[in-house]
Amino acid sequence: MKIVVCIKQVPGVSSVKIDPETKRLIRDGVISVINPFDYYALEEALRLRELHGGSVTVLSMGPQKAEQSIREALAFGADNAVLLCDKHFAGSDTWGTSYVLALAVRKIGDVDLVLCGKQAIDGDTAQVGPGIAAHMKDWPHAAGVSAINGIEDHMLSVNRMIDGGYDECLLTLPAVLSVIKEINEPRVARLKGWLKAEHSLIDIWDADQIGADVNLLGLNGSPTRVVKTTPPKSRDRKTTFFDGSEAESAGKLLYELRIISAI
Amino acid sequence: MNLNYKRYRLEVSPPKQAVNHLSERLTRFDEKYNKAVDAGHCVCVTDNAMGNLAFQGHELIQELKLPVRFGQVMIHLNTFHTLSDLHWILDSCGELGIKEILVVSGDGSVRLPKLKPSEIDCDSASVTSVELLGYIRKIYGSAFILGAAFNQYEPEAHEILKFRRKIEAGAEFIVTQPMVGRNELIEKVMSKTKIPFIIEAWMSPNIKLLSDCIGYSIASEDTFDPMACLESLRNAYPANGFYLALLDFKTQFNNFQIKA
Numbered sequence: 001m002k003i004v005v006c007i008k009q010v011p012g013v014s015s016v017k018i019d020p021e022t023k024r025l026i027r028d029g030v031i032s033v034i035n036p037f038d039y040y041a042l043e044e045a046l047r048l049r050e051l052h053g054g055s056v057t058v059l060s061m062g063p064q065k066a067e068q069s070i071r072e073a074l075a076f077g078a079d080n081a082v083l084l085c086d087k088h089f090a091g092s093d094t095w096g097t098s099y100v101l102a103l104a105v106r107k108i109g110d111v112d113l114v115l116c117g118k119q120a121i122d123g124d125t126a127q128v129g130p131g132i133a134a135h136m137k138d139w140p141h142a143a144g145v146s147a148i149n150g151i152e153d154h155m156l157s158v159n160r161m162i163d164g165g166y167d168e169c170l171l172t173l174p175a176v177l178s179v180i181k182e183i184n185e186p187r188v189a190r191l192k193g194w195l196k197a198e199h200s201l202i203d204i205w206d207a208d209q210i211g212a213d214v215n216l217l218g219l220n221g222s223p224t225r226v227v228k229t230t231p232p233k234s235r236d237r238k239t240t241f242f243d244g245s246e247a248e249s250a251g252k253l254l255y256e257l258r259i260i261s262a263i
Numbered sequence: 264m265n266l267n268y269k270r271y272r273l274e275v276s277p278p279k280q281a282v283n284h285l286s287e288r289l290t291r292f293d294e295k296y297n298k299a300v301d302a303g304h305c306v307c308v309t310d311n312a313m314g315n316l317a318f319q320g321h322e323l324i325q326e327l328k329l330p331v332r333f334g335q336v337m338i339h340l341n342t343f344h345t346l347s348d349l350h351w352i353l354d355s356c357g358e359l360g361i362k363e364i365l366v367v368s369g370d371g372s373v374r375l376p377k378l379k380p381s382e383i384d385c386d387s388a389s390v391t392s393v394e395l396l397g398y399i400r401k402i403y404g405s406a407f408i409l410g411a412a413f414n415q416y417e418p419e420a421h422e423i424l425k426f427r428r429k430i431e432a433g434a435e436f437i438v439t440q441p442m443v444g445r446n447e448l449i450e451k452v453m454s455k456t457k458i459p460f461i462i463e464a465w466m467s468p469n470i471k472l473l474s475d476c477i478g479y480s481i482a483s484e485d486t487f488d489p490m491a492c493l494e495s496l497r498n499a500y501p502a503n504g505f506y507l508a509l510l511d512f513k514t515q516f517n518n519f520q521i522k523a
Contacts, residue, residue: 036373071282185376188348189280191322198285246418 001054001151003045004105004114005078006132007038009062009069010122018229022091022219034069037117040179043186044148045115046077052151055079057108061089061100067202074197075189082108086206088214093222094123098131100217103210105136113156114176118144129178140171146182266334266363266408268436268459271304272506277323280316293327295512300335302516307365307506310339314372321355331360337410340399341369342390346382353399357406365410365438366399368392393428400433410436413460415448416477423452430458438506441465441473443482443492445499453503462500464493467509490518 012033017026045056058073060066061084070081084100092100105111114133119126126143133141142158146166149157154173159166161180171177207214215221240256242249257263275295278288299306308320320338324331338361340352356364368391371377378390383398392411399409411434414422426437436459439449443465453460465473470487474480496505510516 039374068282072280075280075282185345186374187345188316188375191318191326194280194282194285194318195326198282 001048001052001112002057002108002110003048003054004057004059004108004111005038005042005045005073006101006114006116006128007042007058007060007069007073008035008117008120008122008128009033009060009066010035010120018231022226032065032069034072035117035120035122037119037121037179037181039117039186040181040183041115041117041177042073042076042078043184044179045113046187047184048113048148048151054112057082057111059101059104059108060084061092061097061104063090070202071197071200072189074200074202075193076187077189077193081200081202083202083204084206084210085204086212086217088207088212088217091219091222092217093224094125094127094131095224096217096222098128099135099221100207100210100212101128102132102135103212104205105132107205107210112173114139114174116176116178118178118180126178129176133176136174136176139174139176141176141178142169142171143178145177145179148177148183266436266459268461268504270334270504272307272337272438272461272504273299273304273510274307274309274506274508275299276312277308277317277320280318289323289327292323293329296323296327296329298512298516300330300332303335305335305337305363307337308339310341310367310369311343311372311375312339312370314343314370314375316372316374319352321352321359321361324359324361325355333360333362336361337363337365339365339367340395341367341371342378342392342395343369343371343375344378345376346378348376349378353403353407357403362406362408363410364399364407365412366392366396366434367412368395393425393432396429396432396434408435409433410438410461412440413437413449413452414440415442415446416440419448422448426452430456434458436461439463440477441508442496443470443473443487444495459504461504461506462496463506463508464496465489465509466493466507466511466515490515 009032012031019026049056056078057080058070058078059082060070064085066083070083074081082104084104089100105114116129129143130141133139142160144161145158146161147159149159149168156171156173156175157168158171158177159168161182207217242252275292278292296306311317338356344352380387380390380394383390383394385394387394396409396411399407411429413426438461441463449460466489468487468489470482471484
């Protein structure tokens with residue numbers, strides 16, 4: 001089974017700044033990590049490979065420094081890695097990004113399954129998974145996947161999380177899945193994996209190599225326009241220490257909680 | 264197997280899980296480890312301290328082919344592992360001849376899986392160091408010398424109850440939380456038990472970090488001198504062993520060796 005896992009490098013901090021001109025996140029000088037939801041996609045891919053054989057390829061679009069996250073994915077046990085890196089990709093919205101990723105999936109060739117995390121924690125759109133399927137034309141997509149029940153005769157059975165429970169659906173392969181954290185418990189990488197990943201070859205493909213139309217890339221090729229961004233209001237938090245014995249301080253805590261109707 | 268509890272236990276933080284400068288970071292760990300062992304001390308390797316993913320002590324020892332001498336390696340083990348990883352760690356420690364395991368509840372993070380009570384056949388609401396101690400004892404018998412932590416900054420009744428449960432579950436020695444002077448609760452508990460207590464000394468000049476962990480100011484930032492603090496603790500507790508947290512191998516190790 002040939003599986004592609006899409007990962008995104010996202011800011012590793014909760015407080016990010018937004019460029020007032022482009023309305024996009026300022027990523028320079030910010031620690032970057034693998035998008036947390038993508039760990040679940042990677043774990044599921046590794047488990048499927050353990051069950052059915054085949055290979056896992058990690059795919060990411062981003063600047064050169066995204067190589068760090070790709071190497072981390074390799075440390076977990078992915079077989080191959082591709083970084084899509086080109087100045088024309090910069091500023092692409094989810095439609096442009098999924099176009100690039102889909103072209104790379106085509107170039108990899110004979111892919112049975114593309115796995116994505118449910119969404120990236122920086123943009124929170126959850127659109128890239130469905131976008132890849134749309135660009136792959138006739139590939140089915142399932143979102144909110146909480147379990148892969150089985151694969152038989154090029155049919156994939158999955159559970160999708162829905163309001164009040166889940167439904168079970170069948171997809172023909174090849175397919176794209178966006179998985180949620182209920183699907184598994186990601187493993188922790190081991191030192192041997194990191195040592196191997198440190199020297200693993202990462203293919204770097206630009207727009208030419210995947211045959212991308214540059215008019216469909218970057219800000220110009222992206223139909224989405226961010227017209228305004230507003231940082232969330234900071235939550236008012238305060239700490240109160242209660243003096244006295246344990247009984248006295250517990251009594252004071254109880255009083256305060258009642259005043260704010262917390263109990 | 265009798266451990267020399269008076270041997271100094273030197274905390275050596277394992278490299279964090281990251282690809283940047285990995286070889287250099289491994290070399291630094293190797294140097295600290297060998298320096299401590301060659302000087303006759305016991306190296307203590309933490310387990311994802313503060314919830315930050317780091318390499319496990321046993322895999323570093325395996326990969327770097329570090330020496331394991333009886334009583335000179337202590338591995339921390341917390342509850343933030345899958346069951347299979349827990350057995351991987353313990354089985355590897357067994358194969359390497361590592362005997363001393365300090366069992367703690369741990370800090371955890373979103374990236375770390377937590378042991379579930381059902382996985383280790385216990386009916387508690389969650390797995391703490393008590394349940395983990397009991398499980399290791401049940402599965403591995405006397406293969407390891409298990410230790411547990413004692414937090415003198417917690418309310419007395421609560422901590423004494425936990426201490427008793429840890430001993431019942433199989434803890435054979437205790438490591439305190441970092442101390443900067445005499446502590447009445449520690450002295451009270453030590454006077455009533457034969458369990459060896461290892462006193463943890465805070466070797467970083469940054470005492471604020473410890474104060475932040477505890478929740479109140481423990482000592483003046485302007486006047487705190489880790490070496491002087493260690494000296495006063497040694498005088499106060501001459502019968503105890505010492506665990507040195509955040510020891511600076513460049514500036515403190517040589518001074519400390521003379522005093523040891």
